[in-house]
Amino acid sequence: MNFYDNFKSRLKSKKIAVGVIGMGYVGLPLAILAAKKNFRVFGYERDSHRFKMLNKRKSYFTNIPSNSLNVFSKKTKFFKRFSNISECDILIICLPTPLKKNRPDLSHIVSSINLIAPKLRKGQLLILESTSYPGTTREKICEKLNSKFNLGKDFFVGFSSERINPGINDKKIDKIPKVVSGYSHKCLNLCVKFYKNLFNHIVKARSLEHAEFSKLLENIYRSVNIGFINEMKFIADRFNLDIFEILSLSNTKPYGFSRFDPGPGVGGHCIPIDPQYLYWKSVEKGFNPEFIKLSAKINLDVTKFIYSKIVSRTKKIKKNKSNIKILILGIAYKKNLDDIRASAPVRLIDYLLDKKFKFVNYSDPFISSCEFTQNKNKNSVKLSSQILKKTDIVILATDHDKFNYNFIKKYSRFIIDCRGKYNLDKKIVRG
Numbered sequence: 476m477n478f479y480d481n482f483k484s485r486l487k488s489k490k491i492a493v494g495v496i497g498m499g500y501v502g503l504p505l506a507i508l509a510a511k512k513n514f515r516v517f518g519y520e521r522d523s524h525r526f527k528m529l530n531k532r533k534s535y536f537t538n539i540p541s542n543s544l545n546v547f548s549k550k551t552k553f554f555k556r557f558s559n560i561s562e563c564d565i566l567i568i569c570l571p572t573p574l575k576k577n578r579p580d581l582s583h584i585v586s587s588i589n590l591i592a593p594k595l596r597k598g599q600l601l602i603l604e605s606t607s608y609p610g611t612t613r614e615k616i617c618e619k620l621n622s623k624f625n626l627g628k629d630f631f632v633g634f635s636s637e638r639i640n641p642g643i644n645d646k647k648i649d650k651i652p653k654v655v656s657g658y659s660h661k662c663l664n665l666c667v668k669f670y671k672n673l674f675n676h677i678v679k680a681r682s683l684e685h686a687e688f689s690k691l692l693e694n695i696y697r698s699v700n701i702g703f704i705n706e707m708k709f710i711a712d713r714f715n716l717d718i719f720e721i722l723s724l725s726n727t728k729p730y731g732f733s734r735f736d737p738g739p740g741v742g743g744h745c746i747p748i749d750p751q752y753l754y755w756k757s758v759e760k761g762f763n764p765e766f767i768k769l770s771a772k773i774n775l776d777v778t779k780f781i782y783s784k785i786v787s788r789t790k791k792i793k794k795n796k797s798n799i800k801i802l803i804l805g806i807a808y809k810k811n812l813d814d815i816r817a818s819a820p821v822r823l824i825d826y827l828l829d830k831k832f833k834f835v836n837y838s839d840p841f842i843s844s845c846e847f848t849q850n851k852n853k854n855s856v857k858l859s860s861q862i863l864k865k866t867d868i869v870i871l872a873t874d875h876d877k878f879n880y881n882f883i884k885k886y887s888r889f890i891i892d893c894r895g896k897y898n899l900d901k902k903i904v905r906g
């Protein structure tokens with residue numbers, strides 16, 4: 476049988492089932508998109524809560540409303556295990572790629588591949604969408620499947636990076652150019668033909684490794700530029716100048732300048748993690764990257780910068796660690812999201828608690844409670860004029876749209892603004 480031609484003709488008639496492995500921030504929107512384009516979707520999710528919610532067609536992300544899941548017809552099925560994986564024509568892996576002791580942790584991908592490999596059949600297309608270092612698809616997937624299949628002839632493998640920006644572009648991911656790559660020319664062609672059904676613009680990469688590297692480059696570019704602009708913030712502060720004012724001036728240059736804003740430090744599943752993937756692999760290849768290391772350090776140093784502002788205010792109003800009242804606004808790593816993975820405001824609160832500050836609270840409309848260092852659990856404080864009036868230092872860490880900024884300013888005594896929401900004056904400093 477000619478598996479390649481067979482796949483193409485089945486794809487043309489959309490008689491194929493798309494299996495999405497890992498229904499998280501990446502997998503769920505992708506599954507929704509595939510269902511919208513009339514593909515039969517199988518979603519694989521091992522987390523019991525998410526699995527139950529999927530079966531009730533309910534969303535577990537604030538940035539994805541439950542009615543988006545109405546697109547899942549009766550044909551859409553969800554599974555906790557991989558027993559029926561052979562029924563899928565396409566499998567897309569959207570599993571987490573975290574760090575473990577500062578090293579890439581590919582255990583989710585490796586263990587899933589080990590589980591599904593015996594069940595895979597000829598004629599399937601398997602695509603990795605998780606972010607990882609160049610060489611991952613070849614080393615962890617192709618090499619494992621090489622003994623069972625004639626890759627590129629009777630089984631197809633690709634890598635395609637995911638560019639979703641949760642809370643920002645989730646509703647229009649189909650408009651974002653999609654980078655795709657394949658183990659062989661035929662693998663690439665099948666990936667292109669499939670993704671053309673979902674995305675408006677497809678960008679072909681020369682190899683799996685070029686595509687994998689390009690994803691890391693995109694995120695390292697952000698990490699380095701955010702680190703750079705955070706350093707500019709430290710310097711501007713020494714001059715008593717406002718970094719946001721400087722930025723808005725520089726940003727009028729019509730060429731050669733791309734704006735990056737400073738903040739409380741980086742967070743989430745990508746920016747703090749992906750650079751470490753390339754760093755680690757690069758060191759393994761005998762090259763020590765400097766930019767990656769430096770930007771990671773500076774982005775972490777913002778915590779100490781904000782801390783120095785807290786200490787100076789504490790001294791100025793003649794208070795101390797045991798009586799100063801601090802309120803952090805926004806602890807999600809990014810605005811309008813409920814995601815606290817590697818969140819900089821959470822890091823700041825942990826830091827303050829470790830330094831034995833007694834009254835540290837937070838308010839976040841998306842996160843009702845959170846566990847901090849030393850197993851300290853805190854509930855989000857409801858913002859009121861009374862709370863703000865009683866607080867000595869308000870720190871605007873994450874600028875959710877739900878905050879009433881005029882109200883906050885009116886009733887706060889002193890604000891450390893990490894997001895450039897307010898103009899500087901007697902009671903506003905940058906953090």
Ligand SMILES: NC(=O)c1ccc[n+]([C@@H]2O[C@H](COP(=O)([O-])OP(=O)(O)OC[C@H]3O[C@@H](n4cnc5c(N)ncnc54)[C@H](O)[C@@H]3O)[C@@H](O)[C@H]2O)c1
Nearest residue numbers: 497498499500501519520521522569570571572605606637
């Ligand atoms: N979140 C983003 O904004 C973003 C953007 C681009 C790329 N990425 C990359 O995409 C990948 C996935 O990220 P994410 O943010 O969607 O992660 P996530 O943690 O939100 O989702 C992963 C899902 O996989 C599930 N899972 C874990 N092991 C499983 C298994 N063995 N079987 C079935 N399900 C399993 C988890 O329960 C979870 O629901 C990562 O490599 C990440 O770096 C993420």
